[in-house]
Amino acid sequence: MNSKLYVGNMSFKTSEADLRDAFGKFGAVTDVYIATDRETGRPRGFAFVTMGTADEAKAAIDKMNGFDLDGRQLTVNEAKPKEAMGGSGGGRNFSSPDRRAGAFQSRY
Numbered sequence: 480m481n482s483k484l485y486v487g488n489m490s491f492k493t494s495e496a497d498l499r500d501a502f503g504k505f506g507a508v509t510d511v512y513i514a515t516d517r518e519t520g521r522p523r524g525f526a527f528v529t530m531g532t533a534d535e536a537k538a539a540i541d542k543m544n545g546f547d548l549d550g551r552q553l554t555v556n557e558a559k560p561k562e563a564m565g566g567s568g569g570g571r572n573f574s575s576p577d578r579r580a581g582a583f584q585s586r587y
Contacts, residue, residue, distance in 0.1 A: 480533040482509075483558040484540065487525045489513075490549035501548055502528050506535025527558055 486498065495511045502508050510529040513522055530536040536557070544555040 480537060481557050482530045482533050482536040484528045484530065484536055485525065485554075485556055485558040486528055486543075487554035488551050489522070489524050489526060489553065490551045491522045491524060493522075493526075493549045493551075497548065498526060498528055501546070502530065502539050502543065505530070505539040505542060507531030 484502075493513075495513060498511050498513070499508050502511075507530065508528060509531055511526060513526040514524075515522055528539070530539055540555050540557065543553055546553050546555075
């Protein structure tokens with residue numbers, strides 16, 4: 480098991496110190512990252528908390544999933560690795576034959 484946890488459904492007013500205090504009851508908290516919006520800098524409502532060991536992470540999941548923090552019930556589970564960027568997993572794909580320059584003009 481990974482020692483990095485995903486913490487979702489957070490209140491926008493929850494701080495790094497709040498998370499360190501809450502998760503520190505289950506072991507050493509080595510890192511806290513609160514995701515913020517690139518445009519506004521405001522929190523996005525989720526964070527990643529890294530615990531000292533996998534056993535501490537499991538204890539934190541067991542006790543903190545569904546725990547009420549700042550008026551919100553947290554969703555806590557093991558963080559999954561970020562998928563590699565690229566490929567055709569979303570967004571626009573301009574490589575199709577109908578997307579070549581001037582293709583729309585030939586239809587009329």
